[in-house]
Amino acid sequence: MKMTKMTALLLAAAMALTACGSTAAASSTAASEAASVEAAAAPEATAAPEEPAAETAVTYPLTVTDQLGREVTIEEEPKTLASGYYISTSLLIALGVQNELVGVEAKADKRNLYSLSAPEIQSLPSIGTAKEFDLEGCAALAPDLVIVPAKLKDSIPQMEEMGLTVLAVKPENQAGLFGAIELLAQATNTTARGEELEMAIDSNLAALAEAVAGTDAPSVYLAGNSSVLETAGPAMYQNTMIENANGTNAAASVEDTYWAEVSYEQILDWNPDYIILASDAEYDVDSVLNDAALADCTAVKESHVYQLPHAVEAVDSPVPASFLGSVYLASVLHPEQVTEEYYHAAADEFYGSFYGFTPESYE
Template sequence: MKRTLAILLTLTMLTVTACGGGSSSPAETTAAAGAESAKTQSAEAENAETQSAEAENAETKANETENAETAAAQSITYPVTVTDQIGREVTIEKEPETLVSGYYISTSLLIALGLKDRLTGIETKAGSRNIYHLSAPEIIGLPSVGTAKEFDLEGCAALEPDLIVLPAKLKDVIPSLEELGLTVIAVNPEDKALLEEAVTLLGTATNTMDRAASLLAFHDEQLEPLTAALSGTDQPTVCLTGNSSFLSVAGPAMYQNSLIEQAAGVNAASDITEDYWADISYEQLLAWNPDYIILAADAEYSVDSVLQDENLRGCKAVDNGNVYQFPNAIEAWDSPVPSSILGSMWLASVLHGDTYPEDNWKQAAADYYETFYSFTPDLDNLYTDAE
C-alpha cells in the first residue's frame, strides 16, 4: 500500500507541475515572448521610444535595420541582410515579389505597407478579421498556410513565395522552410516597441521604408495633442476587462495599461502584479469600485451583461452606467496594432468627453484608414453584431 501511495503522490506532484504549466499557457498563446519586454516597458519608455535598454539592444543587433531607418526615405539596395525578431540574420537577395504571412498582425502590417497585391498566402481564419474585409477583401480567399499552432509546411512551400513572414511562435518550422530554399523572417510584435521594430523590419525587407516611416510617425503625431489636451484633468479610475470575462482585468504591467494612462485615467487594478489578464473576484471589483469599466474590443460578453449583473450593484461604474467597450468593427485598438493610439484617443473621449470630444479620434481614424488601408471607415457603427 505504501508503494501505491508513493506512486500516487508522484502522480499528484507531476500533475501539480502540469497544472502550473497549464495555468500559464493562455499567457503564452498571446503574450508569448513579448511578456518579458512588456514588463520592462513603461509609459515613459513608450514616449521616449528608443530609450529603453531593450530597444537599444535591438538596434545594435539590427544594424542594417538601423541604417535603413536613418535613411528612411532611401530605397533599399538588394541583397539586404536584416536581423529578424528572434535574432536570426536573414539575407534577402532581391525585392520580394510574392509574400506569405502566417500571422494576422504581419498580414495587417503588409496591407498597411501597400503590399496586399503581393500576398499569395495568409493565415487561416482570415475571414474573421474585419480589417481585411474593409481594406483587402481579395486576400481572404488566398491559400491558407495555417495558424500559429498548426502550420501547413507543405502548403506554404507549394506557394514558393519570395519571402515568408511568420510569428516567433512558429520558429520551429523555419529550418524546414529554409532547407527548401525559402526566405523566412520571424516577427514578434507583442508590444509597442517590438511592433515598431517589426514595422521597420518589414519595411526594410520589402523596400517600403517610406510608408513604414509614416506609419510609425502616426502614433506620435496623435499622442502629442492628446497629452496636451488632457493635462491637468481629473483622472478617473478605470478597470479594463479582458476577452473571456469581466472578472479578468489588465494590470499595470500589461500593454493595455498604457492606453489608460495616455487617456488620462488611473488603472484601478494597479496592485495586480501579473503581466497577463489577471482573474479577480466580484469582491475585488467591488473593493476597487472603479469609475469606469472598459471592455476589451473582443470581449465575449456584452456591456449590458455587466450593467445588469446584480452582483455589481454598488459599483460606481455600473451604478452610473459608465461601462463601455473598445470599438471592434475595424480593429482591436486595445491590442498592439499600429493604430492603437486611436484606442487611447477613443478612451480619452469616453473618460473626458467635455475636454476631448470624439471628433478628435474620428478624424484621425478616418485619415489613418484612408492613408494606409485605402478605405473610409464607418465611424458611426463601431461594433460588430457579436454578443
C-alpha cells in the same frame, strides 16, 4: 480655449498625415470634422510638420535582424509574401504591398479590416495559426519571404530547412510595433511608407497627450474577451492604452503577462471608476450593468461601462491603428478634452490614408 485647442491639435494631425503622403480626401475629411467642432474659433498657430526623408534605397542581398534577434539575409527584393499573423498582415496592407501576398493567416475571411481595405486577400490560401501553422502548405506557395509571430520560433528552423526565408515579429507594445514596422518596411523596400506610418501614429499620440495633459486620471478596469472576470495587468499592451488616455489601471498590481483571472470581490475592492470591455468581448455592456455581483461598483453605479471599438478591427491589440483605442478611451474618460467627433476624425484620417476607406461605423 478648450475646444480651440482640440481643433488645433486635430488640424495639426491632419497636416502631419498630409505631409506624409496621405490622400487629399482623407485630409479634407479630418479638417472639416475639426472645423465643425468650433466653426467660430480660429485654430492656434501650428508649425508646419517636417517633410519625411527621401526614400532610402534598399539594396539586396539585405541582412536584417528580426524581433527574435535573428540575423536574416534576404537575397533579392521579395515579390511574393506569406503572413501568418494578423498584425503583420495589417502592417503589410498599410505599407501598400498587399498585392504581393500569396498566403495569409487562418480566418482572414472573417476580418472586417481586410474586407474593407484588401478583400482579395481573404480568398488567399491559409497558412494556419500560431498554434497550428501549416508548414507544408506555406512551403507549397514558395513565397520569397514569410512573416510569422515570435511564438512560432520553434518552427522556424524547420521552415528554413524547407528553403523559406523567415522573419519573426513581436509587436507586443508600442516600441515593438514600431520595430515591426521598420523591419517589414526595410524587408519589402517600403521604408518611406514605413516612416510615414510611424509619423502618423506618433503625431496622433502626441496630440492626444497634449489634449489630456493636466486632467485627473480615473481608475480603469479593462475586462477581457471571455469574461468580465478577466483583466489586463501592466505587462499587457492594454495598460499602455490606458496610460495614453490618462487613466490608471485598476489592475496595476496584477503580475500575469496575459489575461489574469480575478474575482468579483477583487473588482469591488479595486472599485474602478470605469469598466472597459475588450474589443472582442463575448458579452456586452448591459450584461455588466445588470450583473448583481457588481451592483456596488462605482463604474456600474454611474453607468461608466463601455466597450472598445470593434467594427473595423480590435483596437486593443498592437495593430497599426491601435492608437485609436487610446483616443476612443480618452473620449470616454475625458469627454471635455477629447470629443467623440475628434475620435471619428482621427479614424477617418488614418484609415483613409493607409487603408483606403472611411469607416461606416466607429463602434
